[in-house]
Amino acid sequence: MFKLCVVKNKLTKLDLEIDGKIPVYSSDSSNNGIVGFTNKVADFFINRDNPFYIVFGDHTISFNIATEDFCVMDNVKVLTINSKQTIEELLFILASWKKSIPNLGYARHWSLAQKVFFKLPKTIDGIINFNLMTRFVSELQTEQIVMVENYLAENGIIKYELTPKEKQAIENYKDLKWETFNLENLFGKSTRGKRLKSADRISGTLPFVTAGETDEGVSDFIGNNVTVFSANTTTIDMFGSAKYRNYKYGGDDHIAVVHTDKLPKYASIFVTSAIHKSSYNGQFNYGRNFYAKDADVLDISLPVKDDKPDYETMETIISAIHKLVIKDVVLYVQLKKQEEKILMEQ
Numbered sequence: 525m526f527k528l529c530v531v532k533n534k535l536t537k538l539d540l541e542i543d544g545k546i547p548v549y550s551s552d553s554s555n556n557g558i559v560g561f562t563n564k565v566a567d568f569f570i571n572r573d574n575p576f577y578i579v580f581g582d583h584t585i586s587f588n589i590a591t592e593d594f595c596v597m598d599n600v601k602v603l604t605i606n607s608k609q610t611i612e613e614l615l616f617i618l619a620s621w622k623k624s625i626p627n628l629g630y631a632r633h634w635s636l637a638q639k640v641f642f643k644l645p646k647t648i649d650g651i652i653n654f655n656l657m658t659r660f661v662s663e664l665q666t667e668q669i670v671m672v673e674n675y676l677a678e679n680g681i682i683k684y685e686l687t688p689k690e691k692q693a694i695e696n697y698k699d700l701k702w703e704t705f706n707l708e709n710l711f712g713k714s715t716r717g718k719r720l721k722s723a724d725r726i727s728g729t730l731p732f733v734t735a736g737e738t739d740e741g742v743s744d745f746i747g748n749n750v751t752v753f754s755a756n757t758t759t760i761d762m763f764g765s766a767k768y769r770n771y772k773y774g775g776d777d778h779i780a781v782v783h784t785d786k787l788p789k790y791a792s793i794f795v796t797s798a799i800h801k802s803s804y805n806g807q808f809n810y811g812r813n814f815y816a817k818d819a820d821v822l823d824i825s826l827p828v829k830d831d832k833p834d835y836e837t838m839e840t841i842i843s844a845i846h847k848l849v850i851k852d853v854v855l856y857v858q859l860k861k862q863e864e865k866i867l868m869e870q
Contacts, residue, residue, distance in 0.1 A: 525617070526578060528638075529602040533567050535595050537805060549588065551581035551599040553737045557588035559597060566593035568602060576614065578603040582632045584737050585625050587618040601634050609654070612665075616657035620644060630736055630763075630810075669860045676854060684851035690844035693837060700827040700837070707799070707822045710833070711783050714760075714819035717775030720748060731771060735761035735778040742773075750774040756789055758782040758796045762813040764803035768796040780816040787835060790846070794838035798824040 535548055537560070544561030552559050557579050568577055570592055577590040580601040589611065596602060609617070624642040625633055645653040686694070707714070720732065728747020735741065741761060752772050753759075760766045762778040770789070775781060782799065784792040802824045808814040826833045 525606055526603040527606055529568070529577075529604060531567070531596060531600070531602055533595065534598045535562060535564065536597065539564060539595075547590075547592065547594045548597060549579045549590065549594055549600055550597040551583045551586070553581060553584040553586040554740075557581060557586055557600075562595055564595060567595050569593050574604055576605060576609075576611070578605070578614070578618065580634065580637065582634050583630055585622055585627060585633050585637070587622055589614055589618075599632075610658055612658040612661035613654050615661050617644065627738075665860070666864065669857055669864075672853065673857050673861070676850075676857070684847045684854055686844055686847055690840055690847065693840040694844050697841065700834075701829075702825050703828045703831065703833075704823045704825055705833060707782060707824060708820040714816040715751075715753070715781045715783070716816040717777055717779040717781070718751065719777040720746070720750060720774070724748070731773040733759055733761075733769070733773050733775040733779050735763060735765075735776075737765065740767055741765075741779075746774060748774070753781050754783070754785040756785040756787070756792050758784050758792065758799060760799065760803055760814055760819055762808065762815075764800075764805070764808040764814045764818075766796050766800035766803055768793050778813065780814065780819045782819055788839045790839040790842035791835040793842050795824070795826070798826055801825075 539562050540548060540560035541563050544563050546562050546564065546566045547558045548560050548562050549557045550559035551557075568574075568590070570577070570590070575591075577594070579588045579590055579594075579596065580586070580603065581588075582599045582601060605614070620642045621637070621640070624640045625637045626640075627633075628636075645656045647653045717733070722744070725732070725744055726747040728745055730746050730748075730750070730752065731742045732744045732746045732750075733741045734743040736743070741759065752774060753769070755769060755771050757769055758766055758781070759769060759773075759775060760780045760782065766782075782795075784795055787795065799819075799822065802822055803814060803818075808818075827837050828834055829837065
């Protein structure tokens, strides 16, 4: 069903640019695999012969469908499609394929992925039932659109227009003054989680955070008596990957917690991004893990006012970005509902 492509060029994070136009795929499971953008010439081109590419994240078992010209980083496989499948059919096939691949954690999975068997529906004549896949995925998408629409309505997330202050913050972003700050000086000593073996975990409702990108690092929900970390804090895993947590959680010994809980929510999210940019550059791996002591000596770059971190500006910038993202979601829901209306009228 698929053919493996030769990857001639593998970009690094140094190739990413703020004003880049070409998406760059990595093995990350977030943001549909797109880790950033570059202005280098694309290595893979979308055309009539190849309307889609499949990008497989070797470490994360993530499958992403590329629909525009792109480049890749290390630890991914790029596949073309041997037959003419729709997006809906591909989504069904890839979901079934992924479900059949054993998860080895932070390891390479392609050698397993290319050998596993996975199930697809058949017609009574014994051929693959692509029509059923299309109907199933389309119905599932409709259900999800209704859920998103209800969520937006219940939470009052329908206004995405930027305030004058937010517009000004975005326009002035390139003119901000930045300074370097030590993480411990800003938020005190970081805290290391404690080991809790899988066999010792009791089923419960508390998210338990471990190292990894899958499900934002939440590996389980436990009922054990463990240290509960506050919401509005930041975790950094053994590879230096920082994530913002808007909920209470527990963490294992591969997690360092930065106590940003006294900051406003959006300012804390900004700080998390600054931490990630400083800690997640390949310097930490299986041979050299990131620990709480590393967080205490980590320096991050933040915008300043009167030589102090300008948390108000950080908060305004993230608020504006939040609205810009919500705008895309709201417009997407409206588009899908319009498409559904047209189909019903036909």
